[in-house]
Amino acid sequence: MKRVDFLGPGETYEIYEKRANSPLNYSRPNSSPILQNYYPQPPSYTFVPIKEKRQKISLWWIIGIATIAPIFIVVMLFLAIWLQEMGII
Numbered sequence: 001m002k003r004v005d006f007l008g009p010g011e012t013y014e015i016y017e018k019r020a021n022s023p024l025n026y027s028r029p030n031s032s033p034i035l036q037n038y039y040p041q042p043p044s045y046t047f048v049p050i051k052e053k054r055q056k057i058s059l060w061w062i063i064g065i066a067t068i069a070p071i072f073i074v075v076m077l078f079l080a081i082w083l084q085e086m087g088i089i
Helices: 009-017 061-087
Strands: none
Touching: none
């Protein structure tokens, strides 16, 4: 079997890192003050809703409906059961 002969550290330095066309030897082109991949953000618009005149429901109406609705349901169930017992329904 053939033995592979690797380069030593000194030889590697001489061949690859000291060569004239090393990427480190190239000077960077003058970059413009504007970045190449710079995309300015589009202007943002703020949504301000127009205030409309709305009629406010009084708190007393809400309390009244919340109180009367269950009482009405109980009374209707009572009437339905009573009328069923009498044989009308």
